Amino acid sequence: MKLNLKKISPYLIITVALLLFRAFMNYAIPLMDKTEARYAEIARIMAETNNWITPQIDYGLPFWAKPPLSTWLSAISFKLFGVNEFAARFPYLLISIFIVLLVGKYAKRKGLDFFIPGVILLTIPEFLIHAGVVSTDTALAFCVTLVMLSFWEGIHNKEQHFWKYLFFVGLGLGLLAKGPIIIILTGPPIFIWVVISKQFKSLWKSFPWVLGILITAIIAVPWYYLAEQKTPGFVDYFIVGEHFKRFLSSGWQGDKYGFPKSQPLGMIWVFLFLFAIPWIQIVISKLWKNKAILIKDKWVFFLVLWLLWTPLFFTVSKSLIHPYILPVMVPIALLITHWWKEILNSKKIIMWSLLFPVLVLLFYIGITISDKKEFYINTDKYLIENSSENNIPIYHWINKSYSGQFYTKGSIKSIEDNTKLEELILNKKPFLIIIQHKKLDKISKASMLLLKEIDRNNKKSIYLFKD
Known part of the structure; x- marks a missing residue:
């Protein structure tokens, strides 16, 4: 028919x-x-x-x-x-x-x-x-x-x-x-x-x-x-x-x-x-x-x-x-x-x-073809997915985002100050941390030297600490 x-x-x-x-x-x-x-x-x-x-x-x-x-x-x-x-x-x-x-x-x-x-x-x-x-x-x-x-x-x-x-x-x-x-x-x-x-x-x-x-x-x-x-x-x-x-x-x-x-x-x-x-x-x-x-x-x-x-x-x-x-x-x-x-x-x-x-x-279609989608969309999804490895703990500097919570199924935690960040570093265990670009100046220079940027978008970067 x-x-x-x-x-x-x-x-x-x-x-x-x-x-x-x-x-x-x-x-x-x-x-x-x-x-x-x-x-x-x-x-x-x-x-x-x-x-x-x-x-x-x-x-x-x-x-x-x-x-x-x-x-x-x-x-x-x-x-x-x-x-x-x-x-x-x-x-x-x-x-x-x-x-x-x-x-x-x-x-x-x-x-x-x-x-x-x-x-x-x-x-x-x-x-x-x-x-x-x-x-x-x-x-x-x-x-x-x-x-x-x-x-x-x-x-x-x-x-x-x-x-x-x-x-x-x-x-x-x-x-x-x-x-x-x-x-x-x-x-x-x-x-x-x-x-x-x-x-x-x-x-x-x-x-x-x-x-x-x-x-x-x-x-x-x-x-x-x-x-x-x-x-x-x-x-x-x-x-x-x-x-x-x-x-x-x-x-x-x-x-x-x-x-x-x-x-x-x-x-x-x-x-x-x-x-x-x-x-x-x-x-x-x-x-x-x-x-x-x-x-x-x-x-x-x-x-x-x-x-x-x-x-x-x-x-x-x-x-x-x-x-x-x-x-x-x-x-x-x-x-x-x-x-x-x-x-x-x-x-x-x-x-x-x-x-x-x-x-x-x-x-x-344009931002997808030009590989700009992950850079400009206001989400932590891509930072988390592109950087996850072997269940390394992930943190967010100061206030964690809601997309970060969603895409880590609630496992992401926030680090509120330099004291807590330094304690994490002293433990010498690998971790990931997402930091807003506008809040980079809140982190001590000594801590920043130990963090390696592995991905970024227009608002944030994700860093890896490995001893």
Whole structure:
């Protein structure tokens, strides 16, 4: 039986191609410091220790900054596929695929190809990047999407009652993905839409509030209770510190794990315009042209509220990073889908939107062919793999890196000062040590004379001591 390629949707082909590209990059690129390698290492420790309650940033050191959903996903993936980069990232690729499948039906309702929203999503740089990044933001974006679309379907879809329960499932999973922020990012746009659309009665009657709240509690509360019991102080640090003090102060002194993320006020909008190109620009153009009738179309108004609320909320915060815009990639794709038939040169726009993944692939091929990949990528993987010999102990000068922890399976140790380094040298046993170039001046000249550089990248070198 011959396959008729003419009948295969070009949007399906683009979607599959982009997912395969992302899967390849998930396999080919090492885990990079600081954020991605940190979350991968937390998951690796969880899989190794089988401690599924308390995420640990190092053995015996609890990680209170985030709930465990993303860690659970990567840890389960490690159990199934072994400890490697692809396994660490695989759950986030699956989540992204699920989101693509979830939004496809909204294209079908407009008489469009099912995969048009998927193509739009996967050509948004922010979404494509996070289809293969170990972080909490992809899981949060999925939970926000599930809550918002379940709310819409629960109000309007009288035949499929499961949406009314998925709404509360999404809230419960969101509390495990990143905490109460799930309510902050979904509650206000839903509330504003209900008020202006005069849907209070429908909202009250459509959803099983008592059973639904119980479902949310059953999903989320047990872990919060057990986490506080295992490591007292977690709830105060996470709820008060991570959600209020961090939001209000980019230089929050109580931060146990992070690093300063101070940005100018309103920087979230710059992130949105840069990382959602070219589709956000088209959305803004269409919104401006249709500004007089936006509220009249309840679906468009709902998507606009969803899109605008997150950047509006973070406008007054300096403590933020670009993944904070990830939850609004879906409304961008759905708004474009809604206006798809009105968009001129849509095929040309898709071709231009493919420029980002093409440039990424060309860049990767270029640095690989030129042997620059190991030199420029921000990871300790290659230093460790290229220099390992006969299980010689490996150390990191001052603060060990998360990629160093991951690629040594937790065996790397830090040397904090010259006294400890000199003690190691006096033992006359071979060891390896990774040193940042900018911290070379902190090591005594006498010790440096005894260390032999055997590999380096643009930020660090690895040295061998042999008596």
